[in-house]
Amino acid sequence: MTGRDAGRVVDEVVETIAESAPEIRQGLVGRREDADAENPSGETQAEADVWADELLADRLSSIDGVCQYASEERLETIDCGDEGGLSVGVDPLDGSSNLKSNNTMGTVFGIYDDPLPAPGTSLVASGWVLYGPITTMALARDGVVEKYELTGDDRNLVDDDVSLPDDPLVYGFGGRVPHWSDEFEAYVREIESDPDHKLRYGGAMIGDVNQVLTYGGIFAYPALEGNPRGKLRLQFEGNPIAHLVETAGGSSTDGSQSILEVEPDELHDRVPLHVGNDELIERLEDALE
Ligand SMILES: O=P(O)(O)OC[C@H]1O[C@](O)(COP(=O)(O)O)[C@@H](O)[C@@H]1O
Numbered sequence: 001m002t003g004r005d006a007g008r009v010v011d012e013v014v015e016t017i018a019e020s021a022p023e024i025r026q027g028l029v030g031r032r033e034d035a036d037a038e039n040p041s042g043e044t045q046a047e048a049d050v051w052a053d054e055l056l057a058d059r060l061s062s063i064d065g066v067c068q069y070a071s072e073e074r075l076e077t078i079d080c081g082d083e084g085g086l087s088v089g090v091d092p093l094d095g096s097s098n099l100k101s102n103n104t105m106g107t108v109f110g111i112y113d114d115p116l117p118a119p120g121t122s123l124v125a126s127g128w129v130l131y132g133p134i135t136t137m138a139l140a141r142d143g144v145v146e147k148y149e150l151t152g153d154d155r156n157l158v159d160d161d162v163s164l165p166d167d168p169l170v171y172g173f174g175g176r177v178p179h180w181s182d183e184f185e186a187y188v189r190e191i192e193s194d195p196d197h198k199l200r201y202g203g204a205m206i207g208d209v210n211q212v213l214t215y216g217g218i219f220a221y222p223a224l225e226g227n228p229r230g231k232l233r234l235q236f237e238g239n240p241i242a243h244l245v246e247t248a249g250g251s252s253t254d255g256s257q258s259i260l261e262v263e264p265d266e267l268h269d270r271v272p273l274h275v276g277n278d279e280l281i282e283r284l285e286d287a288l289e
């Protein structure tokens with residue numbers, strides 16, 4: 001696909017997700033219960049997870065130039081166009097366990113120029129929608145991160161060059177403490193004891209990473225005892241988040257290399273995820289070595 005065609009497909013994918021976001025937000029009402037089903041990662045799906053996946057699958061797979069749709073909520077990719085198009089990987093609702101308590105959630109997407117599973121170096125664009133008090137979108141493409149407010153009818157640009165603040169302020173770490181490695185726990189204690197840092201953790205990756213993007217700092221869902229690849233999925237969560245944070249001037253690591261360098265074996269592979277300011281990610285890699 002030529003650069004111009006790819007640009008047009010990215011525009012259409014981004015516009016489709018932006019237009020769908022208010023509808024997804026509204027559609028959460030009445031879909032907060034568990035569906036009687038599990039996703040390919042073995043997690044119980046909420047009714048909203050299944051519904052948002054179907055809505056996005058229909059709309060994104062019918063875009064001319066999208067050749068694959070894949071999601072955290074379905075086992076196989078949908079092959080929907082000529083080979084050589086772009087592939088879209090989606091976490092339709094990130095943080096859907098927050099439905100119950102009515103806290104923040106998001107929609108995460110990565111647009112790849114290779115068939116999935118693909119490494120993050122194949123991403124041509126990435127982004128997320130955050131269903132906060134207002135609905136916003138962060139978008140990374142062509143080396144720049146932009147932020148928009150989504151009103152329902154419009155996508156209003158509110159920041160045309162988002163970058164991580166130089167001085168890290170917030171931290172948030174997922175997984176249960178007894179399951180962390182000793183090395184990771186020692187690192188966390190150092191971060192916590194710095195008087196310049198403060199805790200921000202809300203149980204939805206996208207909300208927590210958005211805090212890091214806004215204030216600087218670090219978010220991680222690390223390798224755990226019994227789950228050495230952590231919890232989050234490389235194609236649908238790790239790669240897009242790492243691509244966006246790195247484009248905004250930060251770093252990512254799976255513990256020893258950028259998440260974007262991780263070679264996937266399977267569509268639903270997991271990855272230990274750590275993103276944030278360069279200095280904190282470097283210190284973390286040293287601590288885990
Ligand atoms: O409830 P836990 O185990 O702390 O996990 C929280 C993490 O799991 C997730 O909810 C996983 O994403 P999904 O909701 O898309 O499955 C992340 O958003 C979040 O960071």
Ligand SMILES: [Mg+2]
Nearest residue numbers: 091094095237
């Ligand atoms: Mg998720």
Ligand SMILES: [Mg+2]
Nearest residue numbers: 091093094095
């Ligand atoms: Mg999800």
